[in-house]
Amino acid sequence: MDSVTTVPDQGRSSSPLAVHGPLAAIALLASIVLLVGGYVALAASGGWFAGTRPLEIQLDKALVVRGDSVWRGTLWAPTADAEGILIVRLTDSVLDTASFPTLRLAALGDTPPMSARLIWRQAEGSGNTFAKNINWKNDGLERIALANDPEWHGKVSGIGIVLRMQPRAALLIRSATLLPDTGRSIFAQFAQEWFDFEPWGEYSVHYLYGGSPNPRVPMLPAMFLIAALAFLIYYWLARRNGVAPLLGVAISFVLVAWVALDARWQINLLSNLHLTADRYAGKSMDEKHRAAEDAKIYLLADAIRRGLPPGVTSVTLISDLANLDLFVGKLRYYLFPLALQIKPAKLEPRTVLAIVEPSRTALDSAAGKLNLGDGRATNVEILSDDPLVRMVRLR
Amino acid sequence: MGTPGLVIGFALSWAAGAAVLSPLLWRGASTRWTTLAGYGFAAGLVLTTLVMRFTFAARLGLSFGVTAAGLVLVALSGIGVTVLMQRRGLLRDRAEPSPLHPEATAWSRALWYALLALTITRIAMLTLEAWWRPLFPWDAWETWGPKTKIWFETRDLNNLYGHFDNGYPPGINLIQVWANLGLGAWDDARMNIAWPLLLGALALAAYGQARQVGGSPLAASILVYLLASIPMLDAHAALAGYADLPLSVTFGLAAIAFFVWVVTDDWRQLVLAVLFAAMAPLYKIPGIAWGLTLAPALLVALLERVPGRRALRWVVAIVIAVLAAGAYLYAKQRNFTLNFYKAHLSVNSSSSFVLDNYFVLDNFHLLWYMAVAALICWWRAAITMPLRPATTLIAAGVAFLVVSFYFTNSAAWWGDYGSINRATLHLAPALLFYLFLLSRNSRSPTARTVPA
Numbered sequence: 093m094d095s096v097t098t099v100p101d102q103g104r105s106s107s108p109l110a111v112h113g114p115l116a117a118i119a120l121l122a123s124i125v126l127l128v129g130g131y132v133a134l135a136a137s138g139g140w141f142a143g144t145r146p147l148e149i150q151l152d153k154a155l156v157v158r159g160d161s162v163w164r165g166t167l168w169a170p171t172a173d174a175e176g177i178l179i180v181r182l183t184d185s186v187l188d189t190a191s192f193p194t195l196r197l198a199a200l201g202d203t204p205p206m207s208a209r210l211i212w213r214q215a216e217g218s219g220n221t222f223a224k225n226i227n228w229k230n231d232g233l234e235r236i237a238l239a240n241d242p243e244w245h246g247k248v249s250g251i252g253i254v255l256r257m258q259p260r261a262a263l264l265i266r267s268a269t270l271l272p273d274t275g276r277s278i279f280a281q282f283a284q285e286w287f288d289f290e291p292w293g294e295y296s297v298h299y300l301y302g303g304s305p306n307p308r309v310p311m312l313p314a315m316f317l318i319a320a321l322a323f324l325i326y327y328w329l330a331r332r333n334g335v336a337p338l339l340g341v342a343i344s345f346v347l348v349a350w351v352a353l354d355a356r357w358q359i360n361l362l363s364n365l366h367l368t369a370d371r372y373a374g375k376s377m378d379e380k381h382r383a384a385e386d387a388k389i390y391l392l393a394d395a396i397r398r399g400l401p402p403g404v405t406s407v408t409l410i411s412d413l414a415n416l417d418l419f420v421g422k423l424r425y426y427l428f429p430l431a432l433q434i435k436p437a438k439l440e441p442r443t444v445l446a447i448v449e450p451s452r453t454a455l456d457s458a459a460g461k462l463n464l465g466d467g468r469a470t471n472v473e474i475l476s477d478d479p480l481v482r483m484v485r486l487r
Numbered sequence: 488m489g490t491p492g493l494v495i496g497f498a499l500s501w502a503a504g505a506a507v508l509s510p511l512l513w514r515g516a517s518t519r520w521t522t523l524a525g526y527g528f529a530a531g532l533v534l535t536t537l538v539m540r541f542t543f544a545a546r547l548g549l550s551f552g553v554t555a556a557g558l559v560l561v562a563l564s565g566i567g568v569t570v571l572m573q574r575r576g577l578l579r580d581r582a583e584p585s586p587l588h589p590e591a592t593a594w595s596r597a598l599w600y601a602l603l604a605l606t607i608t609r610i611a612m613l614t615l616e617a618w619w620r621p622l623f624p625w626d627a628w629e630t631w632g633p634k635t636k637i638w639f640e641t642r643d644l645n646n647l648y649g650h651f652d653n654g655y656p657p658g659i660n661l662i663q664v665w666a667n668l669g670l671g672a673w674d675d676a677r678m679n680i681a682w683p684l685l686l687g688a689l690a691l692a693a694y695g696q697a698r699q700v701g702g703s704p705l706a707a708s709i710l711v712y713l714l715a716s717i718p719m720l721d722a723h724a725a726l727a728g729y730a731d732l733p734l735s736v737t738f739g740l741a742a743i744a745f746f747v748w749v750v751t752d753d754w755r756q757l758v759l760a761v762l763f764a765a766m767a768p769l770y771k772i773p774g775i776a777w778g779l780t781l782a783p784a785l786l787v788a789l790l791e792r793v794p795g796r797r798a799l800r801w802v803v804a805i806v807i808a809v810l811a812a813g814a815y816l817y818a819k820q821r822n823f824t825l826n827f828y829k830a831h832l833s834v835n836s837s838s839s840f841v842l843d844n845y846f847v848l849d850n851f852h853l854l855w856y857m858a859v860a861a862l863i864c865w866w867r868a869a870i871t872m873p874l875r876p877a878t879t880l881i882a883a884g885v886a887f888l889v890v891s892f893y894f895t896n897s898a899a900w901w902g903d904y905g906s907i908n909r910a911t912l913h914l915a916p917a918l919l920f921y922l923f924l925l926s927r928n929s930r931s932p933t934a935r936t937v938p939a
Contacts, residue, residue: 299844299848353852357718364616372620373619377673
């Protein structure tokens with residue numbers, strides 16, 4: 093870099109902006125064209141200008157071959173069986189593999205799968221089924237490159253996935269798309285993945301994707317490469333034109349790249365702020381918590397407080413959810429100054445219990461009997477019978 | 488009292504902080520108001536927590552009135568000392584006030600306004616996000632929030648009410664308690680307003696310090712925009728409640744003051760640096776290690792500034808101080824642990840995590856690319872005077888990160904990148920200012936920068 097400042101200027105009298113501005117602009121443009129063009133030339137295995145469209149697999153026609161088909165809200169969440177095996181047939185349509193060198197799966201497991209495979213059946217000849225191991229990232233988006241797989245050829249008559257997961261763990265699937273990797277498709281992916289909305293999550297204070305997880309080309313290194321190549325081109329152009337390259341131009345390229353990245357981040361922040369305003373603006377603290385992501389836990393804490401007799405300062409939780417740190421932690425936070433006990437070894441008389449989603453505990457309200465499911469049964473006084481929580485006191 | 492109480496509370500903290508720092512930063516007509524305001528707010532928050540601890544220990548209780556009165560006293564003391572020093576001629580105006588845009592062209596002025604607008608917009612957005620959203624990320628309500636709630640409800644700093652004592656310093660909790668005392672009610676959204684404001688304070692202070700080392704208004708505004716737009720800093724300002732942003736700002740301000748001392752030789756900046764380095768542990772235990780990164784940098788600076796035997800005495804004194812701090816740490820935490828962190832000699836296979844988070848995921852925009860490129864291009868300027876002590880500080884910070892990433896059990900939390908970026912965040916503002924300094928200095932590596 094020192095040589096940047098030591099090359100003698102040729103005594104041009106114009107302002108630095110007039111001399112270096114056009115050179116820098118040409119260099120930046122050339123860098124973008126070279127890098128984007130070069131990448132598309134290498135990656136567009138479906139042809140630069142081919143008209144093949146991405147094929148969105150209809151998930152409502154997909155089938156769980158092994159495991160359970162479950163819905164979580166609007167998301168399909170096929171669930172592994174008791175042995176942790178999940179097999180999903182995504183489609184049984186006949187497809188031409190030459191048109192689709194990549195599969196893009198927007199899916200997230202409850203826990204990362206221990207192994208994952210894509211399977212497909214040849215439509216011609218022997219009708220063999222082939223499998224390809226997937227390096228499953230579990231960050232919400234899997235990209236499976238098939239173009240170089242020798243078994244991915246001709247026509248196939250079905251595609252599926254086989255996962256080994258925790259027993260009963262689910263895989264939330266948002267979409268599955270076969271990509272043609274044409275020039276247009278690649279540009280569309282750039283735009284879609286770089287400007288994919290990244291909502292606030294618990295992870296946001298730990299790391300940020302900067303667009304879609306696992307993108308075809310991450311935006312951050314792409315912007316740096318564009319800036320770096322632009323500077324090299326500018327340096328060459330400046331020397332060729334007999335002017336001393338300016339350090340300020342290098343800094344300008346970095347700033348342009350930074351601003352491009354930051355424009356995406358700014359739009360993302362605005363989108364998040366818009367959602368936050370819709371949910372919380374103008375509301376009281378109580379209304380905010382009732383509207384928050386963890387509203388159910390807040391409402392549960394409220395129901396427990398309302399069900400307590402006067403003078404009670406501690407409540408014991410009986411729930412299948414008592415093993416979930418997030419649930420217990422938030423419930424404890426919302427209940428304060430009321431103390432929350434979980435999993436007591438021994439239940440003392442007069443203990444107040446909050447019974448929430450128990451699968452093994454049975455309460456006979458009429459008889460005033462509580463069966464704790466571990467062989468213990470006891471007489472109880474019913475304090476409240478809210479849909480969220482049943483409150484009882486041991487006699 | 489609601490929002491007015493909150494505003495009054497933080498205004499008092501700000502005033503107290505600025506007043507206490509006035510003897511260091513007041514220069515009559517040439518005072519850099521942005522520096523005073525930025526450092527003043529950050530110092531004011533720490534002062535507020537100290538006043539709360541002091542008044543509680545003195546059995547005056549934990550209330551808005553008592554804390555406010557304490558802050559007024561602190562502010563008056565600061566003003567008194569400043570006036571006294573001014574009268575005795577100890578705060579001489581050494582430089583003429585610099586114009587806002589010296590010899591600026593129309594386009595640079597336009598760019599300055601655009602960057603200013605972008606920065607203000609960013610901080611305003613983050614402030615609204617923090618203002619509206621209740622406690623959101625895990626540790627905010629799991630680690631910090633409960634203690635704050637207990638102390639606010641009971642007005643008793645010794646009460647943990649069954650909540651586990653995580654051994655963390657009470658700085659974060661007391662800032663939240665202070666906000667709630669101002670509001671007059673528990674509000675786990677608005678109590679976090681200090682987080683985006685701290686980011687604003689960092690921006691203000693960095694602007695003033697960039698000008699102090701001779702940066703043009705445009706260069707200073709570029710630096711400030713870059714600082715305020717670091718995504719991980721923004722995320723912590725918006726989803727407030729972790730200790731990482733306050734620690735990052737406090738250590739960043741310490742490092743920036745140290746850098747300014749290095750290039751200007753203004754001893755008051757060194758005092759400012761040491762003061763802020765000492766504040767870092769009040770937010771989070773790793774603040775001790777961050778504060779100690781100043782020690783090797785200070786040694787390098789003194790060895791080059793002070794001749795012969797005097798330098799040796801300084802070196803011995805600093806080494807003894809660092810050893811004493813280390814011994815204290817060892818005795819207190821035992822087994823070379825810093826809170827949950829334990830060191831070991833075997834190397835973690837952390838490189839893929841580090842590379843992913845620094846160079847692929849958009850946690851810090853281009854900061855780490857810039858750092859690598861700058862050191863490749865300007866390594867000569869980085870290791871020659873006057874930047875050698877500043878480079879030492881950054882090297883010590885990076886070394887601390889390397890040790891914690893490769894030689895501690897922190898890797899256990901990396902499955903979800905649980906600590907890597909939060910630890911890096913502490914160094915980010917200092918690193919960015921250092922790169923700013925390096926880029927300026929690389930143009931004339933042998934010359935000390937003359938204040939504008």
